[in-house]
Amino acid sequence: MNTERLFFLREECDLTQEEMGKIVGTKKYSICNWEKGKEIIPLSKLNEYSNYFNVSIDYILKLSDNKNKIINKCTLDKKIIGNNIKSIRENNNLTQRQLEEILNTTHSAIWAYESGKTMILTAFAYQICKEFNMSMDYLCGKTKDSVIKQTESFLYVKYIINTNYTIIIIIHNFYT
Numbered sequence: 733m734n735t736e737r738l739f740f741l742r743e744e745c746d747l748t749q750e751e752m753g754k755i756v757g758t759k760k761y762s763i764c765n766w767e768k769g770k771e772i773i774p775l776s777k778l779n780e781y782s783n784y785f786n787v788s789i790d791y792i793l794k795l796s797d798n799k800n801k802i803i804n805k806c807t808l809d810k811k812i813i814g815n816n817i818k819s820i821r822e823n824n825n826l827t828q829r830q831l832e833e834i835l836n837t838t839h840s841a842i843w844a845y846e847s848g849k850t851m852i853l854t855a856f857a858y859q860i861c862k863e864f865n866m867s868m869d870y871l872c873g874k875t876k877d878s879v880i881k882q883t884e885s886f887l888y889v890k891y892i893i894n895t896n897y898t899i900i901i902i903i904h905n906f907y908t
Contacts, residue, residue: 733769733772733793733854733855733858734769734793734794735766735767735769735773735792735793736767736769736794737791737792737793737794738763738766738767738773738781738792739767741781741785741787741792742763742767745785748760749763749764749767750763755780755784756777756780756781756784757777757780758777772853772854772855773854774854775808775851775852775853775854775857775872776807776808776851778792778793778854779806779807779808779872779874782805782869782874783805783806786805787799788800788867788868788869788874788875789868789869789872789874790861790867790868790869793858793868795861795862795867795868796867804873804874804875806873806874808851808872808873809848809873810848810849810850810851811848812848812872812873813845813848813851813852813857813871813872813873814845814846814847814848814849814852815846815848816870816871816872816873817845817846817852817860817871818846820860820864820866820871820878821846824864828842828843828846831860834859834863835856835859835860837856857871857872865879866878866879867879
């Protein structure tokens, strides 16, 4: 799971790790560990980042390069997430046992997630999204659209000849 955008989002807003910790209700060392990929950020904290920076969870986790703003700022609801997990599983014609094997977890864990008794671990939620090409924002109830929103991009190449008559190539990647 790629969480380097946690760092870039924080840096773009000129926030320290300590300030970010206060915003999401944790300590500086947790922010540091999440940004470096040493620890997996809890889904609830990931949602707080999404709400604070007004970007999708898909964008934060690099499931999408679309930085468009998410309108639905919300707190996570275990029952909604559970229903969405069940829906994804059923739409892919899987039993709970088969999903358990994909996630390498127990049948009781799948039951607890789907029934809304337990919040799914971020790593499992991410794995479901990658496996079935689903939006993490959909899984978390932040959007009704289950498809990951990608942006179209194009390259702009600019050639500059400097005073030494060397060609400098500048490439920009633009997203629409």
